[in-house]
Amino acid sequence: MDEHQMDALQRRLCDDQADVVFYPVRHHSPASADLLSQLIEELKPGAVLIEGPSDFNDSINELSLEHELPIAIYSYFQLVENQSQTATHHGVYYPFCEYSPEWVAIQAARSCGAAVRFIDLPWAESFEHERTTHRYADAELRRGRYVQALCERLQVEDFDDLWDRLIESQLGLSRRDYLHRVHSLCLNIRVWEQPISLSDRQREAFMAAEIRASQARFEGPLVVVTGGFHSGALAARLSGLDCPGSTDDAQENGARRIAQRGIALTTYSYQRLDNLTGYDAGMPSPGFYEYAWRQRRDRRTFDHQPLLSRLVDALRGRKQTLSTADLIAVETSAQAIAALRGRPHVWRRDLLDAVTSCLIKDELEYGCASPFIDAVHEVLRGERRGRLAQGTRLPPLVRDIQDQLETFGLRPDQRGRQIELDLTDPEGRKQSRLLHRLRILEIRGFSRRGGTDFSQRDNLDRLWELWQLRWSPEFEASCIEASRYGTRLSTAAAACLTQQAAQTERDATAAAELLILAAQAGVETLSQSLLESLERLIHSEPRFVGATSCLEHLLFLYCFDEALGTQRLEALRTLVRETFSRSLALCESHGRPVSDPRSLLRGMRTMRETFRRLPDVLDWTAEEIGDVIRRVQSDAHKPPLLRGAAAGMLWSLGQATTESVLEDLLFFSDPEQLGDFLAGLFAVAREQVQRQPELLRAIDQLLLDYAADDFQAALPSLRLAFTSFTPREKHHMLSTLFQSLQPHLKPSAALATADAETVQEAVAIEERLFEAVKRYGLERQR
Amino acid sequence: MAKKRTRTKSASSNGDPQTLQRPPAEILFADELRALAKASAKDPKPPGWKLSPRAVLKFVLGDPSEDRPAKFVGRRAFLERCIVSLATNRGLMLIGEPGTAKSYLSELLTAAISGDSTLTIQGSAGTTEDNIRYSWNYALLVSEGPSENALVPAPLYLGMKHGKLVRFEEITRCALEIQDVLLSVLSDRVMAVAELPEAQRSLYASNGFNVIATANTRDRGVNEMSAALKRRFNFETVHPIADIQEELQLVQRETNRNLSRSQVPVTIDPELTELLVTTFRELRQGKTVDGKGIETPSTVLSTAEAVATGYAAGVHAYYYSDGQVQPLHLVRHLVGSVLKDNPDDLKTVRHYFDHVIKKRKTEPWQAFYDARDELI
Structure with a gap:
């Protein structure tokens, strides 16, 4: 597309006296909405054609009930794979709020007696190549090199700022300038971002056909309200001009069929509108733009102070100290930032920046939410929730x-x-x-x-x-x-x-x-x-x-x-x-x-x-786990219980040999630690312990080497360690131990039944006995 | 008077900027500053400023139309806030992790706004009032008595007198009572010199005076600032570079520049820089490039640390091996950057190797992983 062709298309687009006027919008932009309603009032068109689901045209009167905005049209269907017969559910929203250009267009058209029709391809037929769940998003506008280059040139941060700078905060912007700016912005994005996606081309072909049909059907001029990105292609298709992506290619119909389709009104909220990100992101801060819209409607110059006082109330409500001096500082900064950015009045980002700059006395962690900033965003977001009028069909969920x-x-x-x-x-x-x-x-x-x-x-x-x-x-x-x-x-x-x-x-x-x-x-x-x-x-x-x-x-x-x-x-x-x-x-x-x-x-x-x-x-792999667990096992700062469990884990994963476990045992021969270590070991390597009599022998040896006091100290935790075994397991272990120590003794004889207290008493008596023997010098000389 | 002083200083400061180890911003970028001042001569500017706020923004963020690259990588809105703060009656406090170029930013801002970045107070545990306000030439004091002649001005005094920005580095390293010297100066914009005769007792700040303080978020616990002083500053957090490409370029450029400056004829491969920067970013953000969460070590992994690691690896490769920087060298010096005082950090890094790097089957990641035994 050369410069000459672009000029021709641009001239056609900006012509607001033609039979078909192409009005480009950014969805949810108050400036778009305001200028659009003026256009419709002046032009008194035969029909207003809006980028909206054409399968809703039959119920379009539902939109004229007394709803409380925001509400949304929800289009949904079930997709069945022909081969496997599996069904998936899909759905998409077309949200409207009070200041949406689409909504304002419907109202304006109704008050001047013009017909209203949605002309977009039903979503079920174009969805295959799309990732959004929100049809009035800015995905086409946000992406791409053109916007990036333009932001750099105009010294703004991102597309939202760019739009505010070019359109939204220019309160005196005339319709002519608006059409010129938006058409040229969108046309350039289109030219830079080729190729145009299949779904966009399909939708534009459908919309163009709808416009042609409406030309035949309605008397008088038509106003076509679509996202700015599509305007160029529609105009090109209708007047035989050239524009990227204004040709069609053969459609393939896949191995799937659509079952159970529906479309209905449902409630929506500012919170949802604002939370959308990525492909679904649209204009942020609906509360702010609603405020801006009202100011605009009343033909007042924009005044940010009521917003600021709402903000102060919200922050004080959250028990934040906010002195008058702070407020003065915020106000000064906001004005100064707006001036630095070349704006005659304080706008959304200026307010946010002034608050960030003056009130936050802490580090703002990157990518983390700050409660303070959250509160500010909440005020700018507003908390409006939609409500459907009596007599509307019930939302799909209720029917489901x-x-x-x-x-x-x-x-x-x-x-x-x-x-x-x-x-x-x-x-x-x-x-x-x-x-x-x-x-x-x-x-x-x-x-x-x-x-x-x-x-x-x-x-x-x-x-x-x-x-x-x-x-x-x-x-x-x-x-x-x-x-x-x-x-x-x-x-x-x-x-x-x-x-x-x-x-x-x-x-x-x-x-x-x-x-x-x-x-x-x-x-x-x-x-x-x-x-x-x-x-x-x-x-x-x-x-x-x-x-x-x-x-x-x-x-x-x-x-x-x-x-x-x-x-x-x-x-x-x-x-x-x-x-x-x-x-x-x-x-x-x-x-x-x-x-x-x-x-x-x-x-x-x-x-x-x-x-x-x-x-x-x-x-x-077992080896890799072994590496990590071995580090745990050899870490002297870890509690013996965990180290025992680690040893047990290594043993049971085959990452440690019985010998090495026996060596580890010696590390923990301290009576304070032995019980804990064994508790860990037994809990994790329960089977290995029973299969290896060496371990029991080694424990036995350790215990025999203890002085009586040490044994008493170790006893409680040892006893706890052995509780993880069932009586049968304990019996089995002890009998193998006896067998290996004294093969000639019958295990049953050795295991005389005695309760713990008796045994303890016996040990104490024995202890006293040996002490007496020692005192009288009667011990055997070695 | 003020003008005269600056002019004589920049002319006489030991001659050729080439011989200086690190020339200050106003000398290094003298031509650019002059051009900007000329271009913005008619624009409105705050009293006492050498450049208009927009020209300052252009100086720091660069100007693609004039082919000037950015000197500092950061968001535009953030810089706009910083510059506006300096034009109001509050000081600017830059806080952030170590190594996020806070001091460099304050140098650039002072050079652009006042044409002088040398009025710097270095905060430390040993900073006294003398270092901030003024002290006396005792010989003159004894022979002449207190007079302006015997007074030895410190940066704050000079900044107020000549209407310039004063930098206060690492302000939270100072004791609370020393920090609070700024209180009256920032609110009333006057400094009392009690020793001088009545007529000279009060030094009123000239237009253009303000303070840029920097503080390190890691040190802030040591000497928390008083609420009164906090109130007189606007706080701005300086973040690590958000865009990986920008960080890559910066690390590549700075590492190679450091290497050539220390006469080591080694350059680090872009591939290895990518590996290094990715590792640092992932550990810093606690998130891998494909969005998985990981543990972060407690030490700071700033861009400056990445440069230092790359630089050390280069020097190592040159003197102790064949002059080719290998992933092995990076791993070795990574230990030095990560392991400062907390032994648990090593575990974190080891887990990162076992869990994240292991899965990257391409070179040089594999070689990087194979060198994991160096993490001791």
């Missing part, structure tokens, strides 16, 4: 819940009832999953009264659950409330769990509990983002015991579970692997004493067990 309750015969009634589910029965499992999902979403009227406890796992003989179902007046309200998490029960439950995971910090045990919750609600709720946040939790767990208890849960779910369907589940492999690595790392760095030393042993046993059961899942 009702359908599923109907299918499984679980609809609650006013009298209430209890049902018992058998989790080994597939039907019972399905019902249980449904109920668990409702419980996660806090839908009123369903409570779990009893059943198998999968996080304690003390009794897995019987897999069952008892639920109480009773209709409550808040049932429907809570369903609508839950719509914000999604439109299908499974995805909504997954989103809710993901949010819970995101609100937890550094706690692997909590991650494991969430995982069990998700497993109970069915493996479909184990979404990728949930797994990622769980992984993050596990990674930040600081305690060895926490990490290994999580590993224990995972081992159960991955190896032994029979009811939840998580056995050998592909998605869990990464978690198992990561938790194991984390446990190993924490084992090496473990230093603090723990309140319950037994939990250390339990952790070590879990680790050994995981390796033994799942060597194919872990990315560690």
Whole structure:
């Protein structure tokens, strides 16, 4: 495309008196919205064509009900692979807020009697090549070298600032200038960012065809409201000009078919709008732009001070000290920063920077949230939540819940009832999953009264659950409330769990509990983002015991579970692997004493067990684990219990010989330490200990060398160490010991039954006896 | 008067900048500063400033249209805040991990704004009021009595008198009472010289005076600042370089420059620089390049440390082996950078090798991993 062609296209685009006026918007931009409503009022077009889902055109009147914004159109469908018959669910939002150009266009069109039509390709037909879940995102505009170069030239940080600088904070910007700037910006982005994606081309072809059809259908001029990125291509297609990506190529239709399609209004919130990042990111800080929009509508010059005072209230509400002097400093800085950036008034980023600069007296860690900045963002975000007008069709989630309750015969009634589910029965499992999902979403009227406890796992003989179902007046309200998490029960439950995971910090045990919750609600709720946040939790767990208890849960779910369907589940492999690595790392760095030393042993046993059961899942070989554990074992700062367990682990993994274990034993011959060391060793290498009589002999030898006091000192911890064996095991060990010491004696004779106290008494008497002998000089001369 | 002094100083300061081991920014970039001053002569500027705020920004961040590279790698909004703080009645406090170029940034800012980066107070446990305000020439004091002639000005005095920026390095290393000397100066902008006769007793700050302090977040616990003083500063955190490409270029350039300066004819391969920088970044951020979380050691792994490690590896390779820097050399000197006082850091690094580096099957990562036994 040469310069000449570009000029021609640009001229066509900026012509606001043509039959078809192409109005470029940035979605959710108040400046776009304001100038657009002026254009529609002046032009009185026959129809306003908007980039929106054309499959919603039949219900477009629903938009004129008395909704409270923000709301969104949600388009969803189920995709079935022809070959495997597996179904996946997909959905996308088209959010509207009060200052969205699309919304304002609908209002303006209605007040001047123009028709309104959505002209975009239904999402189900173009989604294959897309990654967004939010149709009014700025992905096309944000990326790319052109924007980067322009930011550098204009000395701004990113696309948001660039837009504010060029359009949003220019309050006196005329429509002519607006059209000129936005068209030229978007056209250049398009030219620089070739090739244009297939989905964009498909959509533009569809939109162009819709515009042509509307030209025939409606009298008078048309206003085409689309994202600026598409305007150029549409104009080129309609007036035979040249523009990158304005040709089509043959469409292929894959081996999949679309089943169950739907589109409906649902509630939305500023919080969701602002939290979107990456491909889904749009204009940030909706609260700020809503404020700017209102000021603009009232034709007032922009005044940031009410915002600043709202900010001060929010911060003081959070018990932050904020003196008048501080406020003066913020105000001065904001003005100065705005001046440095060449702006006549303080704008979003200036306010943020002034607060950061003047009020924060601490280090801001990179990439970490600061509560202070969070509060500022919260004020700029606003807390508006949408509400659908009476008479709107119910959001898809509500219908999904009702359908599923109907299918499984679980609809609650006013009298209430209890049902018992058998989790080994597939039907019972399905019902249980449904109920668990409702419980996660806090839908009123369903409570779990009893059943198998999968996080304690003390009794897995019987897999069952008892639920109480009773209709409550808040049932429907809570369903609508839950719509914000999604439109299908499974995805909504997954989103809710993901949010819970995101609100937890550094706690692997909590991650494991969430995982069990998700497993109970069915493996479909184990979404990728949930797994990622769980992984993050596990990674930040600081305690060895926490990490290994999580590993224990995972081992159960991955190896032994029979009811939840998580056995050998592909998605869990990464978690198992990561938790194991984390446990190993924490084992090496473990230093603090723990309140319950037994939990250390339990952790070590879990680790050994995981390796033994799942060597194919872990990315560690026995030698590599041996290297790490050997370092633990030889670290003099570690407690003897852990070192004993480490020795046991090496032994049972075949990474240490019996001789070396015997040598280690000598290290711990101190009566203070022997018991602890043995407790660790026995707990982890239980079988090896029984198979090797040498070890018992060596222990016996050590004990014989002890003076009586030493023996008494060592006794309690020794006794504790041996409690990990069953009586039968103890009997077996002792008889082998006797056999090897005194082969001529019958074991049963040697094992006279006597309780511990009698033995202790005997030892004491013996001790006194020998002392008396010594005192009288009667001991035998050697 | 003030103008005269600066001019004579820069002209007479031991002659040729080439012979200086490290010329200050205002000498090193004298031409650029002159050009910027000329270009921005008509722009509004705060009283007492040599350049307009926009020209200062251009000086620090470079200007692609004039082919001047950035002198400091950082976000634009951050620098805008710093410069604006200096134009208001609050001082600027740069805090951050060691080795994030805080002092260098303060040098650049003072050179651009006041044309003089030498009014520097070095904070330490031994800093006294004399080092900050003024002291006396005792011979003159005894013979003439207290007079301006007998007074030996320290940086703060000079900065106030001539309307220049004063740098206070490592302010939190000083004792609290010494830090608080700044209190009245920053709020009332006046320094009392009690010994002098009535008419000369108060030194009022000229336009253009302000303070840039730097503090190290690792040391801040030693002498926490008073709330009163905090209030008089705007705090800005200097972050490690966010963009890996920029850090790579910086490390590559600085390492090779250090090597050639110490006459070691060795250069470090870009491949190895990438390995070094990636290792430092991952350990610093607690996150691998593919987004997995890892443990971070307690020592600071700044860009400056990466340069030092690369430099040491180069020198090592030149004197003790065939002059080719190998991953082995990097591992050896990594130990020196990471292991400062906390023995647990070594475990962290070892785990990082076992867990992250092991999986990277390409060279030079494999060689790097194979050298892990050097981590002792």
